[in-house]
Amino acid sequence: MKVTLNWLKQYVEFTWSAEELTERLTMLGLEVEGVTQLGGEFAGLVVAQVITRDKHPNADKLSVCRVHDGQCERQIVCGAQNFKAGDKVPLILPGASLPLKPGAPEPFTIKVGKIRGVESHGMLCSHEELGLDPESIGHRREDGLLILREDAQVGQPFAEYLGRSGSDVVYDLEVTPNRPDLNSVIGIAREIAAVTGSPLKTPGTECPIAAEKASALVGIELAAPDLCPRYTARIVRGVKVGPSPNWLRSALEKVGLRSINNVVDVSNFVMLETGQPLHTFDYHLLGGTAFQAADTGTTNRPNIVVRRAAAGEKFVTLDGKEHTLSSEHLLIADAHQAIALAGVMGGQNTEINAATVDVLIESAYFTPTNIRRTSKTLGLRTDASYRFERGADINACEQASRRCAQLILETAGGALVEGVVEAYPESAQVKQISLRHEKSDALLGVSLPAEQQSAMLTSLGLKLVSAEANTRTSVWEIPSWRVDLKREVDLIEEIARLYGVDKIPSTAPRGAVGAHPFDPVYDQFAEVRRILSGLGLNEAQSQTLINDAAAKTATADIVLLANPLSSDMNALRPSLLPGLLATLGHNFTRKCSDVQLFEIGRVFTHQKGQPKEGWRVAIALTGARNPGFWAGAERDAKCDLFDLKGIVEELIEALGLRGVSYAQRAESSALFLESATLALGGKLYLGQLGQLLPALAKHHDLRDAVLLAELDLDQLLARRNATKSFKPLPQFPSSRRDVALLVPETTTHEAVLQVVRQTKPANLDTVELFDVFRGKQVPEGQKSLAYAFTYRAADRTLKDDEVNAAQAKLLQELKNRLAAAVRE
Amino acid sequence: MSLLERIESVKQAALIELRAAQELPSLERAKGSYLGGEGQFTALMKELGSLAKDVRPIAGKAINAVKQELEAAIAEKRAELELRAALPKEPTDFTLPGRRRSLGKLHPLTQVTDDIVKAFRRLGFVVADGPEIEDEYHCFDALNTPADHPARDSQDTFFVDAPGKPLLRTHTSSVQIRVMKSQPPPIRLIVPGRVYRRDNADATHNPTFNQIEGLYVDRNVTVGDLKGTVEAVFKELLGNDVKLRFRPHYFSYTEPSLEIDFTNALVKKLGKDWLEIAGCGMVHPQVFENVGYDPEVWSGWAFGFGIERIAMLRYGITDIRLFYENDVRFLKQF
Structure with missing residues (x-):
């Protein structure tokens, strides 16, 4: 709209x-x-009249004109050929600018100047120079000047002439x-x-009424009241069909409607003004039947029948298209033929034309669903169907028709015949809705006095039927145009709209999500649990209170209870490992010797003399690596340190920690036979992993190797990188170079990797250790580390030469720095 | 014999031989002896050239048809023999146990806690946490628990051997105080966590156990809100047939205070009408004043219950100590 x-x-x-x-x-x-x-456009442009047109003394194609701009005469040099003295044309005065051309950096400004030696005080304009489509403003398209209508007033601002005044x-x-x-x-x-709060000023509809009675001129028969509950007709006689006045044409053109003629324009104008679609028929093209009038005797009176189309009935609409109809379609017909597709489009046979003298104005209400179906099945969408299918105001028919008549009289002359002919068998029911003001407050979250709520509804045209102060309830009559207001909540919505939804204070979400820092941590714990259980570990939860001797195997720095119940539970666990060990022992005594567990829990140590709490995750493995199976070499495999390390690596990678290194401890500890510490970036302690001292295993009756790891969960989660980003899949093949390196036993895998990282071989994608071998062909005190180096470029297939060169350089580096020999 | 008759006779012989093949090599040998360079059928094809022009097309057509027929028979037999070769000598016993990968299980207390947390989060609650080593202020004083209250008896409370007389929290309610002191209302949170009571371990007691605390503070919060929320959550946890009963009780930090009993088919099976499951109440105005909330503006409710108790009821576990022994045969059941 x-x-x-x-x-x-x-x-x-x-x-x-x-x-x-x-x-x-x-x-x-x-x-x-x-x-x-x-x-704002066309400033400095006026309607001017050409007084004389003479040939330019120095140029064949130019003329020198005297034009009147309404105030004075001016001399203008002009190159156009399509005009003569007496023509009215647009004149742009010196100092003014032509409308900006698309793509031009700045508009062209007119100056007083000499053209071939003759002074020109302004310029006469063509439609192109003005950026106008001549046909859209009712003018002929021609080369040269835009020739204005004869009735144009000399001196009138051009914008005003176009009806775009102001x-x-x-x-x-x-x-x-x-x-x-x-x-x-x-x-x-x-x-x-x-x-x-300003009053709504609806236009008056007063106009002179002729003595003749409408009912003598037309009859209405509603043959399908279910599809057309109301139909009204008014008649204006003696109109002169012609172009619309400026105000009307301009009003329609501004909102995108094309001006057709004064009568049709008025009906469109009133539709836009009131929302009630109207149709005008040429009264004399309506077929009539004999009618016995009270005073004038028998006349031939058109009878309008609103009926369903017959199956297969053909009808040509205003746009010249023929439609084949069915009984689903509603027609307006006269005594002999269909004259309009109800609510959608009129017929060619009865349209307003230059010869029309008497006009019948149709103003009706058609059932929305039928109009929608008709519009859809025929593929015919009009401003009228658009409004009817959404629901017009059934009570607006009469008023809109009167307004239409008034404006026809004003723009096309004629006289309005007295009365309206109407078929409206069943008056529309008046809706009433009651509103509890407290309900409104509760729903909107803002307390508004009942009077304020009522004032808002009144301002929208609702009528207060009754109000009950005690219960703060009021009952409202809904105006017929508000088809959307159906129940209480609809009224509350109106109050919200008028009060201003933006003015309703936002209240923080009740118990705002994420309002506690631990909330996301809880989810991260769950994620760690999911990862570790996915790796086959069962979750344990062991006692917080443990024996002080067990606690001391983890650290000397333990927190003791002041009033323990027993010496079994006299200390707070400083580590999850003692609890897990006890759990392993408990399982073993019950003949469960294959146990793979993890625990997430709090531990307690001292910091500056005060107890300190922290979250840890611990892992304990012992016994068979895999669930029992009845064949294969792997079936008897027991868990070893690399099962444990594999789990730790998976966890660390899944959490998104990069740069974790493992440093072997030189000696056994109070807990571990062999162990290593984990550090981030070589510095930040993350935890430890290792194999339990055999003596401690024996203490817990454990026979197989016991592998234990404990990580600082607070650090792990604080340092993780949860961002994931897609890395394009490789487009080009890789080149792999396998090499077995003979290195001294003391050379670690990490040392090899470090040399690789520092050498940065060109296009090296991955390094994978695939074999560690000692024995035949490997000298005593040495080991063979077999690596697969994979080279790959993102943008091309690598050539053998370049891969070989990178690989050779790398091997040389390994030889220089680690004394690594390639095992042939 | 005419050429056509000979073709027919070679075809019959070839088909018999091809179909009799029991393994792929013998099929290939049979194929060679008919269709190979020196094969019988190939020999017939070679004779075509010497035929009279008028009979050559008929014979050619017949020979092609037979060739196709033989090739189809070979293909069919080959597929059959290949399939047979792919099968193991003895059919696999599908009743043998599969090579299992371990699926780790979450501890039943974790599972129950997660379910409770999920139910509350759906209602807009967030999870909060606080220290397990507490002080008297957060655990008792601020919760309107006077110094002479039995809950403060050292018979019930573990104290930590450290300066300032720290203690192990006896309930998660201490987190209420910490949260309210650190943020303005409205508040909607739950606190799952370990608490400590100085009870000797037996089938129904463990010195360490888990509680879940709930706190709801807002304007116009009513007992109705408390009941509605608790009912909704317990229905989700224990099934729709659960019935709850709220009866007056006393907690120093709520007023009114209520205990929640529940019943369902399980309770009936245990031969009881009701089982006590949680304590709750409207937050005491004194508690609000202690944390700096205006009790005229804000109201709220709190509740607490034991997670082990819910897990025991849900799974039919009769000894609380099983939760802390971590017997893998126990853990794998959930």
């Missing part, structure tokens, strides 16, 4: 700027999809389907009036 600022101002006063209106309408639920500024703003509004009443200028003005 398009509407202009000036048009709105005819019905309601407001002082908002064009921008503010955009904002206000949007906040009322009428989203502004586009704003177009009109006018500036205006066109708003393109998105009207939601529940609000058909807003498909009208008055409907939108009513919303503005409700917000501003």
Whole structure:
């Protein structure tokens, strides 16, 4: 729905700027999809009349003209050929600028100057120079000057001549389907009036009435009242069909409608103004039947029949298209033939034409579902069908028809025949809705006095039927145009709209999500649990309170209870490992010798003399690596350190920690036979892993190797990188170079990797250790480490030469720094 | 014999031989002896050239048809023999146990806690946490628990051997105080966590156990809100047939205070009408004042219950100590 600022101002006063209106309408639920500024253009352009036209003394194709600009005569040099003395043309005065051409950096400004030695005080303009489509403004398209209508007033600002006097703003509004009443200028003005408190000024419909009675001139028969509950007809006699006056043409053109003639334009104007679609017929093209009038005797009177189409009935609409109809389609017919496709489009056979003298104005209400179906099945969508299918105001028929008649008289002359002929067998029911003001408050979260709520509803045209102060309840009569108001909550919505949804204070979400720092940590714990259980470990939860001797195997720094119940539980665990060990022992005594567990829990140590709490994750493995199976070499495999390390590596990788290194401890500890510490970036302690001292294993009756790891969960989660980003899959093949290196026993895998990292071989993608071998062909005190080096470039297939060169350089480096020999 | 008759006779012989093949090599040998360079059928094809022009097309057509027929027979037999070769000598016993990978299980207390947390999070609650080593202020004083309250008896509370007389929290309610002191209302949180009571371990007691605390503070919070939320959560945890009963009780930090009993088919099976499951109540105004909330503006409720108790009821576990022994045969059941 398009509407202009000036048009709105005819019905309601407001002082908002064009921008503010955009904002206000949007906040009322009428989203502004586009704003177009009109006018302000054509400044310095006036209607001028050519007085004389003479040949230019120095140029064959130029003329020297004397033109009158309404104030004085001017001498103008002009190159156009299509004009003569007496023509009225647009004149741009010196100092003024032509409209900016698309793509031009700045507009062309007119100056007084000499053209071939003759002074020119301005310029006569063509439609191209003005950026106008001549046909859209009702002019002939021709080369040369834009020749204006003869009735143009000399000296009139050109913008005024075009009907674009003054500036205006066109708003393109998105009207939601529940609000058909807003498909009208008055409907939108009513919303503005409700917000501003200014009265809504609906136009009067007074006009002179002729003595003749409408009922003598036309009859109406509703053959399908289910599809057309109301039909009205008015007749205006003696019109002169012609071009519309400027105001009317301009009003329609601004909102995108093309001017056709005064009568049709008026019906379109009233539709836009009131939202009620109207149709005008040439009265004399309507077929009649004999009619016995009370005073004038028998006449031939047109009888309008609103009926369903016969199956296969053909009808040609205004646009010249023939439609084949079915009984689903509703027709307006006269005594002999169909004359309009009800609510969608009129027929060619009865349209207003230059010879039309008497006009019949149809103003009716058609059932939305039928119009929608008709429009859809015929592929015919019109401004009328658009409004009817959303639900027109059944009570607006009469008033809109009267307004239409008034404007026809004003623009096309003639006289309105007395009365309206109407078929309206069953009056529409008046809806009533009751509103509990407290309910409104509760739903909106803002307390508004009942009077304020009532004032808002009144301003929208609702009528207060009754109000009960005790229960704070009021009952409202709903105006017929508000087809969307059906129940209490709809009224509350109106209050919210008018009060301003933006003014309702936001309340923090009740118990806001994420309002405690531990909430996401809880989820991270769950993630760690998911990873470790996915790796086959069962979750344990062991006692917080343990024996102080067990606690001391982990650290000397333990927290003791002041009032323990027993010496079994006299200390707070400083580590999860003693508890897990006890758990392993418990399982073993019950003949469960294959146990793989993890635990997430709190541990307690001292910091600066005060107890300190921290979260840890610990892993304990013992016994068979795999669940029992009945064949294969692997079936007897027991867990070893690398089972444990594999789990730790998976966890660390899954959490997104990079740069974790493992440093072997030189000696056994109170807990471990062999162990290593984990560090991040070589410095930050993350935890430890290792194999339990055999003596401690024996103490717990454990026979197989016991592998234990414990990581600082707080650090692990604090240092993780949870961001994941896609790395494109390789497009080009890789080259693999396998090599077995003979190195001294003391050389670690990490040492090899370090040399590789520092050498940075070109295009090296991955390094994989695939064999560690000692024995035959490997000298005593040495070991063979077999690596697969994979080279790959993202943008091409690597050549053998370049891979070989990179590999050779790497091997040389390994030889230099680690005394690594390639085992052939 | 005419050429056509000979073709027919070679075809019959070839088909018999091909179909009799029991393994792939013998099939290939049979194929060679008919269709190979020196094969019988190939020899017939070679004779075509010497035929009279008028009979050559008929013979050619017949020979091609037979060739196709033989090739189809070979292909069919080959597929059959290949399939047979792929099968193991003895059919696999599908009743033998599979090579299992271990699926680790989460501890039943973790599972129950997760379910409770999920139920509350759906209602907009967040998970909070606080220290297990507490002080008297957060554990008792601020919760309106006077110094002479039995809950403060050292018979019930573990104290830590450290300066300042720290203690092990006896309930997760201490976190209420910490959260309310650190953030303004509204608040909607739950606190799962370990608590400590100086009870000797037996089938129903462990000095360490898990509680879940709930706290809801907002404007216009009513007892109805408390009941509605607790009912919704317990229905989700214990099934829709669960019935709850709220009866007046006393906790120093709530007013009114209520105990929640529940019943369902399981309780009936245990021969009881009701089982006590949680304590709750409207947050005492004194507690609000202690943390700086205006009790005229804010109201709220709190509840607490034991997670072990819910897990025991849900799974039919009769000894609380099983949770802390971590017998893998126990853990694998959940």
